[in-house]
Structures are given as C-alpha cells and as structure tokens.
Amino acid sequence: MEEEKIHDLFMDMMTSVVKDRPEDPIDFLIKRLTKPERKRIVVVTPPGMKGGDDTMNEEQYNVALMLEQHLKEDWRYDEVVTISVGDLLQKEITKKSDFGKRIYESRKKYQYIEDEIVIDLVQKHIEECERDQKEHDDSEEGEKLTGW
Known part of the structure; x- marks a missing residue:
C-alpha cells in the first residue's frame, strides 16, 4: 500500500470532499479518480x-x-x-493598485520587487487559471449531460 501511495490518495480525496462539499460525494470522487491528473x-x-x-x-x-x-x-x-511575472507586475502598475505603486517605486529605484508581491500575484493568477479551468470543465460536463 505504501508503494502505491494509497494513503496520500485517500487523504487528497477526502480533503477535496471536505473543501468542495459536492452535492453527490460519490460521483465527485469517481470523477476525481477517473480524471487525469493535471501536470x-x-x-x-x-x-x-x-x-x-x-x-x-x-x-x-x-x-x-x-x-x-x-x-x-x-x-x-x-x-x-x-505566466509572465513581468506582465503581471506591469498589469498591477497599470491598475495603480497598492502593489502597483510599490512595484513602480521599486522599478524606479532599480530594486528587486518584494518577494511577497511576486508570490501573491503569481498565486492569485494560478488560482484564477484553476477557477477558469474548473468552470470550463463544469460547462463541458453540463453539455454532455444536456446534449447541447
């Protein structure tokens, strides 16, 4: 069992059920097991x-x-x-957000951008991409179920 990482798989599945709270947990778990892992x-x-x-x-x-x-x-x-961190940083400057102002000041002084800012922006972008992907997957599933 240890070699197949069954424990890790089970923990991951249970964490997903608790986090996502699907209406039909069994169907949710079946889909999770049959869907290829995203690389x-x-x-x-x-x-x-x-x-x-x-x-x-x-x-x-x-x-x-x-x-x-x-x-x-x-x-x-x-x-x-x-994901281009440079593009994310420029977007923040353009939006004139708090991060954007700090990024602008750092660039003006030829300093590195704070790690906190870069990590936060990249993390948010990844979360957006995953949310978009989930919505895309859900809409495809809806099309299959309704025959559209």
Whole structure:
C-alpha cells in the first residue's frame, strides 16, 4: 500500500470532499479518480529575462518559448498557461493598485520587487487559471449531460 501511495490518495480525496462539499460525494470522487491528473511544469528564469539586452537572456527566453510550443504541439497540451511575472507586475502598475505603486517605486529605484508581491500575484493568477479551468470543465460536463 505504501508503494502505491494509497494513503496520500485517500487523504487528497477526502480533503477535496471536505473543501468542495459536492452535492453527490460519490460521483465527485469517481470523477476525481477517473480524471487525469493535471501536470504542472514550472520554468523559472532570472529577473528581466523577457526584455533584457543580454544575448544569453534572449537565448534562455527563446528556450522557454520553445518549451511552451513543444508542450502545446507535441504533448497535445491545449491548455498550457504561461505566466509572465513581468506582465503581471506591469498589469498591477497599470491598475495603480497598492502593489502597483510599490512595484513602480521599486522599478524606479532599480530594486528587486518584494518577494511577497511576486508570490501573491503569481498565486492569485494560478488560482484564477484553476477557477477558469474548473468552470470550463463544469460547462463541458453540463453539455454532455444536456446534449447541447
């Protein structure tokens, strides 16, 4: 049992039931067991990678883009989500949020952005992506059930 990680699987399923509180827990668990596990691949690059003048940065950035393309085409991952921290930071500056003001000040002084800000923005973006995916999955399930 230990080799198959049954305990971990059971704990994960029970945690999901408690957290999601589905109307039909049995059906929920069956779907959870039969649905392929979502894979997460993380490629971390140095700050300033996307717009750097350094040729090595550009080369590394191109490798990251090729990896994304490979996942989309060769592995048939239609829903590959790429998160650009630089884009998230710029969005906050544009929104003039509290984070945006702090980001702007850090950039103006050529300082690193606080880890707390970066982690919070990335975490929120991942949660949004997962929520969108869940809504997409639920709507597909509804189409199957209603015949639309």
